[in-house]
Amino acid sequence: MKISGFSFGRNTSKLYYPIKESIESILPICDEFIFALGKGDEDDNTRELIESIGSDKIKIIDTEWDTEAFPNGTENAHQTDIAISHCSGDWLFYVQADEVVHEKYLPNIKARCEELVDDERVEGLLFKYRHFFGDYEHYINHHGWYQNEIRIVRNKPDIHSFESAQSFRRIPNFDGKSYRKQEGTHKLKVAEVDAYIYHYGWVRPPKYMQSKKKALDSIHKGDKKADELYKEREEEFDYGPLKKMEKFKGTHPKVMEEKMKDFSWGDKLNYTDNKLPNRPKFKHEKTKYRFISFLERNLNGGKHFFPFKNWELIDI
Numbered sequence: 001m002k003i004s005g006f007s008f009g010r011n012t013s014k015l016y017y018p019i020k021e022s023i024e025s026i027l028p029i030c031d032e033f034i035f036a037l038g039k040g041d042e043d044d045n046t047r048e049l050i051e052s053i054g055s056d057k058i059k060i061i062d063t064e065w066d067t068e069a070f071p072n073g074t075e076n077a078h079q080t081d082i083a084i085s086h087c088s089g090d091w092l093f094y095v096q097a098d099e100v101v102h103e104k105y106l107p108n109i110k111a112r113c114e115e116l117v118d119d120e121r122v123e124g125l126l127f128k129y130r131h132f133f134g135d136y137e138h139y140i141n142h143h144g145w146y147q148n149e150i151r152i153v154r155n156k157p158d159i160h161s162f163e164s165a166q167s168f169r170r171i172p173n174f175d176g177k178s179y180r181k182q183e184g185t186h187k188l189k190v191a192e193v194d195a196y197i198y199h200y201g202w203v204r205p206p207k208y209m210q211s212k213k214k215a216l217d218s219i220h221k222g223d224k225k226a227d228e229l230y231k232e233r234e235e236e237f238d239y240g241p242l243k244k245m246e247k248f249k250g251t252h253p254k255v256m257e258e259k260m261k262d263f264s265w266g267d268k269l270n271y272t273d274n275k276l277p278n279r280p281k282f283k284h285e286k287t288k289y290r291f292i293s294f295l296e297r298n299l300n301g302g303k304h305f306f307p308f309k310n311w312e313l314i315d316i
Helices: 019-029 046-051 074-085 103-116 206-221 223-230 254-260 287-299
Strands: 003-009 032-038 058-063 091-094 124-133 138-140 148-154 159-162 167-170 186-202 311-313
Touching (some): 003 019, 003 074, 019 046, 019 103, 019 254, 032 046, 046 058, 058 074, 074 159, 103 124, 103 186, 148 167, 148 186
Parallel strands (some): 003 032, 003 091, 032 058, 124 186, 186 311
Antiparallel strands (some): 091 148, 124 138, 159 167
């Protein structure tokens, strides 16, 4: 059995993604790791960070991004597929540039891959998620934040990245461009794996967070629209009050130790109930969604009502 790790990115270091840590976290159980590196800005050192890992398992594929040919976030899926096309494993392990796996889960993940490698019913493995928010001590589990996602898929020619590269689907007779919902796409049949993905996409200095949000809006809405949206916005992102968010009581992956030492924006975070008078509320702060989240936690065992579910779960 062979496992290929893969990911993609552009300007990941410049935007404070934990890209080095992300790769390092799953590298021990991977036979190779493919990274599709988009041409970025001159002040980005993503390549140097990846090369500093010093592993001959890693292969960097240089790419160009074209958000006109692949609009509305589908360039993310296109870049993911480029990485997939260079993978040679039986299983393909996808980590986005802000996702890290705790070393305690690696034996479970590898064992699950070995257990199911010959079971052709299973097209992918479904992971649980922990979304950290603002700092490394708080996480968010409110209604609307996905609790599960596919992160390992079989190496089959009709399995492709989907929409904005959050998930995967089977797309027979794929034309190389149609990454959005359409007739003829099929949800993958997946089995659960007892492991979490630690998502650090919302943990970075407020200035970098705002830059990252603008970069994502540029991919999804175009550069012109993103420039208009952020013209009047503050230079630094406001995470809002963190006091009522859940506190993380576990440990972070060892590969994150050095990155976490760089936590220098605590004085810019709000650990009280105070709110800036003109700041629009996040979805998780609004009364309607707070009530739904309360019901989910207290009446539904913590599971979300009507969650995003881009898969068919096999009980195996």
